Amino acid sequence: MPRLTVLGTGYLGVTHAACMAELGFDVLGMDVDESKIARLSAGEVPFYEPDLEPLVAKHLDSGKLRFTTSYEEIAEFGDVHFTCVGTPQKRGDLGADLTQVDAVIAGLAPHLRRPCLVVGKSTVPVGTAARLAEYLRTHAPAGDAAELAWNPEFLREGFAVLDTLKPDRLVVGVRSAVAEATLREVYADLIDAGIPFLVTDFATAELVKVAANAFLATKISFINAMAEVCEAAGADVTALADAIGHDPRIGRRFLNAGLGFGGGCLPKDIRAFMARAGELGAAEALTFLREVDAINMRRRVRTVELAREACGGALLGRRIGVLGAAFKPNSDDVRDSPALSVAGQLQLQGALVSVYDPKAMDNAAALFPTLAYAPSAVDACRGADLVLHVTEWPEFLAIDPAVLGEVVGSRVILDARNALDPDRWREAGWTYRSLGRP
Template structure:
């Protein structure tokens, strides 16, 4: 019998799961409490941009393999495997993760589970959440011990989510029984047949895998940005430094791109929640280094503002063109976006700031409506005293500095992502500065 799957929560992770699992041949039912979102998804209308996802969703809404509902009772009756993909944002009152959506999903689903099934956690959660969920399912599910819990974190990257889901670089199966492992292996049969590495462990370790991975990536980014601070003080070149140490196979070159630092809806809140959870467990000293990782990351934003003030001899009344609003290219996600943070700081200091992003102008305007938004890079740079490149979109890398130079007031550029070719821009008469480069 082919398994039928439900996805609880239709945010970024959940919608991607629905579309990709349907692509793999499963019947999938997406569930959310937001009726307006469910109505839009039922018509294959995505609330965000992700390359390739809209076409995939449209295809499988039309085929009938991807459907959506607001009813957890319907989901319980439909599914053999229930994937919990709800959000866990940072709490407003501190660093901890807000797991209220996880609790609501479990408390809403469990009373309707009247037959054997597997509930799989995929959200990024504080370690210990899986144990709570298992106890809650045992307490509330009419099927009792025939309802099992497993944990299988997702490792998708925004901008590459479809490929990361269909062709993952590894699978982590956190299970408590052979039956749960067998079911998860069946769900991931195609990836396993393709030779995807798999780690089978317990649910608690599986919970830790995701936050440990994100913390390591954040640490690597902040390390190279700390080196950028030293390079600025000494006249060294952080890009050449990263290339040199990246050849060491123990280190690797990935995630050694110095610049404005990380943002988005994962790394910042995940490292903070990890620190908070360590404190609750009495091992806060184990993760105190993450405070400096966070601090280095935030300093990069302040440093970019300082560079803008240096270049313009004060930004009050200056016209500044900002290229980029999303926290990374190939996304319209502006959550904790370093680019928008810098743009807003410059505006507060009295600059006239005009922003262009190929995909994120709408979401950015919803968060910072007082900024001006342009329809092109040329429009954003028109009459600018300074241009900032703050998101490394390919179209910004490919800009012709001679052509852009015709519309600006002054040929001055700050490269917040080390995305541009310094010699090419300097040869076109631009003053070029970047974080960590001479």
């Protein structure tokens, strides 16, 4: 059984390392951040992901999982090296910043003195794998025996452990039978369980992830565009989505109109996809993604407009309780969070904003320190002229509107996720507003 390493201990890296240990491999994780490695070695995962911290602790105890800051130790230990570093959006540009990807390959290559497989999992512009394969060939002492493959990740935050251990599919971009055989051995248990194993070239493997994200973003923005039309026409976008979702060619999943998508992946990935298509001379093929992005960003503006209307036409001095800060439930990730973006805009326009989120409070406060943060949903809404629901945590869906109604200043709620039951809230004496519904 090959020994595995994981370079980069962010969201993807820690999840992959723990799950590979769960599959029975000896795994060594690596990061240049000494404080992060110290926390992980003590069993503390520095972000929230359901089921992940117990899995890390389990395999630290079993001895299957360890962490280090040494490239030399990684190279000596591992037969298969997974690179799991971030590719954020460049400052002032749509393209992906490959600084971390290049750095980890440059740090690893000089220490690769025996045959091994380096497997990229990061979301990168098409063409990156071919460039990195050549770099490995010329900079690793092992030469051609230090081979590259590309194995994109398809994790959903909040379901990352499940998506690693029971993925919809496995995609591997390889250039040799040896690389394919090695990855078949790594993923043997999943393949035996019937998970599709798709073997492609480098470019196709790189494109699979960004194409999937582009399609998902398009579907979400489509229903949000329909919400704009429904508002103008007096129609109900939720009923519309239910009706068209029965068509098997369309499907109901991800047809929930609301505040739109955010997070550290989808927005930056579709922008990087557009940028790379332009570099390849195929810019016109992806011009529709500009409108997808624009529709998504308009949802935030529209939510602020509806909040202003719900407050009688002015936000200055109005108290607003905001339920949610993470970009989605079951996560503490606030990167490009629509929830926090709206809360910040409301504050800039003079509202007195109080935010509560079950898991993302610390991250939110670090990013938006001027907002007020409350210890509970009830406290966030105390004395509020408007309650704004922006992240669909189960805790918020279960709130008793009658109980919440006892602490607010006005029983007015704006459901920016179309996730609450309008009849239940109206029966409790609330004025209920949402995006794309009467």
